[in-house]
Amino acid sequence: MDLSESERSRARPEAPALPVKVLVVDDDRVNLLFLRSLLGKMGYTVVEARDGVEAVQVFGDERPDIVFMDVMMPRMNGYEATRRIKALAGERFVPVIFLTALTDDAALTECIEVGGDDFLTKPFRQAILKSKLVASERIRALYGRVQRQNEELRVLHARRSRDDEIAQRVFADALAANSGVLAGVNSLMQPAAAFNGDLLLAANRPGGGLHLMLGDFTGHGLAAAIWALPVSEVFHAMTAKGFGLNDIVVQINRKLFGLSPKDIFLSACLVALDRSLREAEIWNGGMPDVLIVDGATGRIRTRLASHHLPLGIASEVPGAECLEHIALTRGDRLVMYSDGLIEARNPEGEEFGDGRLCAAIENGPANDAFARIREALETFTGRRPQDDDVSLVDILCEPAVVAAGEQPTDRTAPQQVVKGSAGAGQLWRWSLELHAPALGNVDPVPIAMHQLAELPGLSGRQSELYTVLAELYSNALYHGVLRLDSALKNSAEGFDLYYRVRDERLAALSAGWVRLELELVEPAPRGRLRIRIVDSGEGFDPTPYINAAHGPAVLAGRGIALVRQLCESLDYKARGNAVEAVYVWSA
Amino acid sequence: MTVTSTVSPDHKRVDITITGRFDFSLHKDFRETYRHHPGVGEYRVNLGGAEYIDSSALGMLLLLRDHAESGHGHVVLAGPTPGVRKVLAIANFDKLFRIE
Numbered sequence: 001m002d003l004s005e006s007e008r009s010r011a012r013p014e015a016p017a018l019p020v021k022v023l024v025v026d027d028d029r030v031n032l033l034f035l036r037s038l039l040g041k042m043g044y045t046v047v048e049a050r051d052g053v054e055a056v057q058v059f060g061d062e063r064p065d066i067v068f069m070d071v072m073m074p075r076m077n078g079y080e081a082t083r084r085i086k087a088l089a090g091e092r093f094v095p096v097i098f099l100t101a102l103t104d105d106a107a108l109t110e111c112i113e114v115g116g117d118d119f120l121t122k123p124f125r126q127a128i129l130k131s132k133l134v135a136s137e138r139i140r141a142l143y144g145r146v147q148r149q150n151e152e153l154r155v156l157h158a159r160r161s162r163d164d165e166i167a168q169r170v171f172a173d174a175l176a177a178n179s180g181v182l183a184g185v186n187s188l189m190q191p192a193a194a195f196n197g198d199l200l201l202a203a204n205r206p207g208g209g210l211h212l213m214l215g216d217f218t219g220h221g222l223a224a225a226i227w228a229l230p231v232s233e234v235f236h237a238m239t240a241k242g243f244g245l246n247d248i249v250v251q252i253n254r255k256l257f258g259l260s261p262k263d264i265f266l267s268a269c270l271v272a273l274d275r276s277l278r279e280a281e282i283w284n285g286g287m288p289d290v291l292i293v294d295g296a297t298g299r300i301r302t303r304l305a306s307h308h309l310p311l312g313i314a315s316e317v318p319g320a321e322c323l324e325h326i327a328l329t330r331g332d333r334l335v336m337y338s339d340g341l342i343e344a345r346n347p348e349g350e351e352f353g354d355g356r357l358c359a360a361i362e363n364g365p366a367n368d369a370f371a372r373i374r375e376a377l378e379t380f381t382g383r384r385p386q387d388d389d390v391s392l393v394d395i396l397c398e399p400a401v402v403a404a405g406e407q408p409t410d411r412t413a414p415q416q417v418v419k420g421s422a423g424a425g426q427l428w429r430w431s432l433e434l435h436a437p438a439l440g441n442v443d444p445v446p447i448a449m450h451q452l453a454e455l456p457g458l459s460g461r462q463s464e465l466y467t468v469l470a471e472l473y474s475n476a477l478y479h480g481v482l483r484l485d486s487a488l489k490n491s492a493e494g495f496d497l498y499y500r501v502r503d504e505r506l507a508a509l510s511a512g513w514v515r516l517e518l519e520l521v522e523p524a525p526r527g528r529l530r531i532r533i534v535d536s537g538e539g540f541d542p543t544p545y546i547n548a549a550h551g552p553a554v555l556a557g558r559g560i561a562l563v564r565q566l567c568e569s570l571d572y573k574a575r576g577n578a579v580e581a582v583y584v585w586s587a
Numbered sequence: 588m589t590v591t592s593t594v595s596p597d598h599k600r601v602d603i604t605i606t607g608r609f610d611f612s613l614h615k616d617f618r619e620t621y622r623h624h625p626g627v628g629e630y631r632v633n634l635g636g637a638e639y640i641d642s643s644a645l646g647m648l649l650l651l652r653d654h655a656e657s658g659h660g661h662v663v664l665a666g667p668t669p670g671v672r673k674v675l676a677i678a679n680f681d682k683l684f685r686i687e
Contacts, residue, residue, distance in 0.1 A: 218642040219611065262653050263646025267678065286678045309679045313649065339677075388641075 020137075021045045023064035025055040025081065026099060027073045031122075035068060038126065042133070052076025056084045066136060067096045069116065071107070079114045086115040093143035095136040099124070164194060167222060171195070174229055184401035185212070186370040186394040190340075190386065197224035198338045198391040199266075201232055203239040204405030206449070207467035208275030211239045211248070214393050215268035215311075216287065216338045227264065230255055240405060241446040242466050245272040245281050249317055256312030265312040269304075269336050271395070272323075275402045277330050279495070281323040286310035288339055288354075291361070295331025295397070298366040300358060302326060325499045327492060333366050334395040340388035344377060347384045352377060370394040404463040428455070428520035436509040439481070444516050445469050457524030461585050464566050465529075471559040472533045472579055473516065478502065480537030480577055481512040512536045524585075528568075531581045539576025588613060592620035599628045606636035609671075611643040621651055626658040635666035640674050652683060663687060 022044045024035045036046045047062045049055040051073040059067070067085060071078040082096050098111040098119035111119045117139075118132055182202050189200055199215040213235060217224035231252055238248045249270060256266055267286030274280065282290055285308035292302040304324055308317070337357070344352045360376040361369045373392060395401060430451050432444050448469055452458060458465070478484045482505045488494035514535045522528035564570045567581040588607030594600070603620045605613070621630060630651060634640075652662050664686045667675060675686060 216642070218646045263643070263650050265642075265646065265649070267642070288677065306677045306679060309682055313683070 020066065021047065021062060021064040023047050023049065023055070023059060023062065023067045025049045025052070025068065025073070025078065026070040027051055028070070031070070031099070034124075038129065042130070052078065052081035055081045056088070059085045059088060065094060065140070066133070067094060068120075069096050069098050071098060071100045071102065071111070079110060082111075082114050082116050091147065093140055093147075095140060097132060097136065164222070168194060171225065171228070175232055182210070182401065184396045184398050186396075188370075188374060188390070188392040190390040192340070192386040192389050193221055195222045195225035196228075196389050197221065198340065198389040199225075199228045199231065200391065200393060201235045203236050204403060205239060205272075205275070205466075206242050206405055206463050207470055208402050208404040208463070210273040210395075210402050211235070211245065211270070212273075212336075212393070212395060213268055213270045214287065214336045214338065214391060215266045216340075216389070216391070217266050218264050224264070227256065227260055227266065230259060231266065238446075242443075242449050242470065243446045244443060245270055245283060245323055247443060247446075249283055249285075249311070253311045253314070253317045257315055260312055265310045267306075267310040267338075269306075271334060271336070273328075273334075273395070273397065273402050275404075277397050277399065277402060278328060279489075280326045280328050280334065280397075282326060283308065283323050288337060288342055291335040292326060292328070293333040293335060293361060293366050293369060295329060295333060295366050298364065298369070299362055301332075325495070327489075327495045328397050330397055330399075331366075332397045333369065334393075334397070335361065335369065336393045336395075338389060338391040340386075340390040341377065341392055343388060344381050344390060345384060345387065346380050347382050352380050356380065367396075404467075427523055429518070431515060431517040433513060433515040435513040436511055439512060439514060440477070440506040440509055444514075445473055448516055448518060451518065452529075455520060455524075455527070455529075457527055457585065465583065468531065468563050468566055468581060468583060469516075471563050472531065472581060473514065475559065476514045476533045476535035476537070476577075476579070479540060480535035481514060482506065482509070483537065521582075527585045529583045529585075531583060532578065534574075534578040537577050539572075539574065539578075541576055590616040590620060594624060594627075598624070598626075600631060601627050601629075602631045602633060604633040604636065607638060609634070609637045609640040609644040611641075614643070614647060617647050618650070621654055625654075626660070627655070628660045630655050630660060630662045631665055632662065633665050634671055635668070637671055638668065640671045645674075645678055645680065648680070648684070661685065 020043075022039050024032060024039070024046060025048075026032050026035070027050050032048055032050075036048065039046050047058055047064060049058045053075045055067075055069070056076075067082075069078040069082055073081075078098060078100075082098075085094070085096065095117045096115065098116050099122060100107065100111065100119055101122045102108070103121055108119055118136070120129060120132060182204075185202060187200055189196060189198060191198070197217045197219060199217070200213070201215075202210065202212040204210055215231070217227055234251050234255055235248060238251060252266070252268075256264070265286075269282065269284040269287040269290050271290070272281040280292075282304050284290055284304050284306045286306050289303040289305050291300050292304075293299070294301045304326070307322065307324075311317075342352060342354060342357065346352075356376055357373060360372045363372060370392070377390070430448070432447065434442055434444055445466070449462065449466055452465060453462070479486070482502065484498065484502055484505070486498070488498040488501075512535075514533065517530075517532040517534075519530040519532070520527070521530050560570070563581060566583070568584045569580075569582045571580050572578070573580060588605075588609070590603065590605055590613050592601055592603045595602075601621060601624055603617070621627070632648070632651070648662070648664070655662050662684055664675065664680075664684050667686065672686070675681065675684075680686070
């Protein structure tokens with residue numbers, strides 16, 4: 001413990017101040033002489049007063065450590081003088097020992113009542129006097145120790161409050177900088193104390209879609225909440241770059257495993273809402289069930305239980321590919337909460353419980369479920385103070401929630417002119433080829449986006465570029481190499497089947513490749529980027545998809561039509577396994 | 588809320604018994620039960636009397652597991668009540684511990 005100089009001097013254990021100073025108050029000169037001589041021999045420094053008035057004055061001037069006080073004195077008696085002296089002493093403990101010839105009970109108890117600590121009856125016995133002095137010293141030492149400890153505590157407490165205040169500000173600023181209030185997301189974050197051990201993060205994806213995470217760190221208070229900062233950084237940075245939920249889960253786990261002590265971990269549930277609002281990816285490690293509430297009926301349609309270890313426990317996330325895929329309809333709601341909600345207790349000690357939560361949800365239209373849960377919780381817990389952080393999130397699956405994320409405009413990037421030595425039309429070229437088994441495990445789209453971020457004039461265009469790259473790449477991988485048929489996703493059974501087959505084929509993939517090529521043909525201000533993706537598949541005939549504005553709502557078809565709109569041109573080459581898109585922009 | 592422990596005579600097993608609330612207040616005592624016994628084969632944590640377990644307790648179990656594994660031992664969580672068993676299940680601790 002590190003105290004400053006001023007703090008240290010206040011808390012320093014005092015060496016017993018020798019000689020100890022005694023004030024003797026008596027109107028009888030003989031008594032004064034006797035006591036002075038006696039106490040002097042015992043090693044004390046003696047000062048005197050002849051009556052109550054003088055006593056108070058001398059006390060103020062000399063600040064003695066112990067006072068012997070006669071009772072019957074002219075001008076002011078010992079009782080009154082003691083009252084005043086005790087008031088003057090304040091927090092300092094100065095024992096007052098009465099010297100009295102009176103022996104009746106009333107007189108003696110009065111001594112203690114006015115604030116005196118002991119009494120000596122006349123005639124004095126030397127042995128008794130000495131004993132009382134020793135006892136007095138012991139009590140003085142005890143008082144002194146208690147006072148010093150109190151002072152230390154006061155100092156430490158003040159320091160701690162100041163540190164907490166600063167930490168709170170840092171947190172609020174850091175976390176606020178990253179998240180915005182999202183339309184369509186209701187949230188209730190109720191920490192049990194100053195720092196919240198629960199964490200809510202939400203961010204829109206570059207091409208549209210939503211990532212949301214509700215987490216619960218072990219313990220609470222600052223020791224738990226402090227891990228929110230690195231986790232938030234990873235979540236937001238990766239989402240902005242277009243990484244998927246899988247990759248984010250792996251990275252957060254790595255970060256926590258590496259940084260935090262073994263007994264700190266993060267229970268979390270993460271959700272990725274697709275921009276089409278037709279499906280969600282969910283990962284739940286250690287949190288209560290994620291609930292899907294049917295928008296039309298208000299009933300809980302699906303519950304996604306925790307199937308993974310919380311983050312930060314295992315060195316690698318086992319089964320990171322095991323995201324659950326859930327079919328959604330517009331208007332559905334996702335409800336997530338931390339165990340603080342379920343375990344919140346009422347004054348009688350009962351827990352709120354899963355039953356009451358589900359009743360509140362299903363007790364009326366889906367749109368008001370959030371409000372009903374809040375009310376039920378408040379009514380139930382009454383005035384009982386919170387034991388644990390309580391968090392509740394309710395997401396409505398509607399277009400506003402999955403709008404494309406805004407890209408931060410980088411005003412600090414210098415305007416570069418890209419010059420190349422290659423012939424005209426080839427200013428900048430970048431390509432990446434992925435073969436199985438890396439193919440399927442590595443997502444090249446965020447990597448490509450990172451390269452493109454270097455090109456001047458493209459800020460504000462990242463959302464569109466991401467959409468183009470992601471669509472074309474996923475077609476190449478899933479339809480080209482894996483030969484999956486998106487039409488499967490149109491039916492309820494087909495939906496699960498599609499993902500099962502997809503996971504199987506990905507796991508079994510031993511051959512196959514996809515190559516991504518980017519070529520900057522013309523620089524800003526009128527930029528032209530050629531995107532070429534080739535896969536090892538058999539190719540396909542895109543004609544039904546390119547012109548499919550309506551017809552069966554095939555996900556792949558809609559994607560290609562969208563790319564066609566965003567680009568100047570879109571052509572399928574070779575046997576249909578190579579696609580070339582030209583994207584133009586003006587800065 | 589208490590922690591008690593016994594060591595088998597052949598030093599191959601440590602039995603740790605928790606009663607009451609298993610939470611952060613047991614931190615020091617819990618650690619004391621195993622700290623001075625490296626190389627024990629089995630650490631058996633008897634949870635029958637533990638009426639409540641929170642996330643700090645889960646963290647303490649992780650530390651015990653770490654200690655056990657560094658000495659080539661293992662941890663068994665014995666006789667958890669239904670409530671405690673549920674908490675262990677949600678945290679998927681059955682992937683890390685043998686639960687009996």
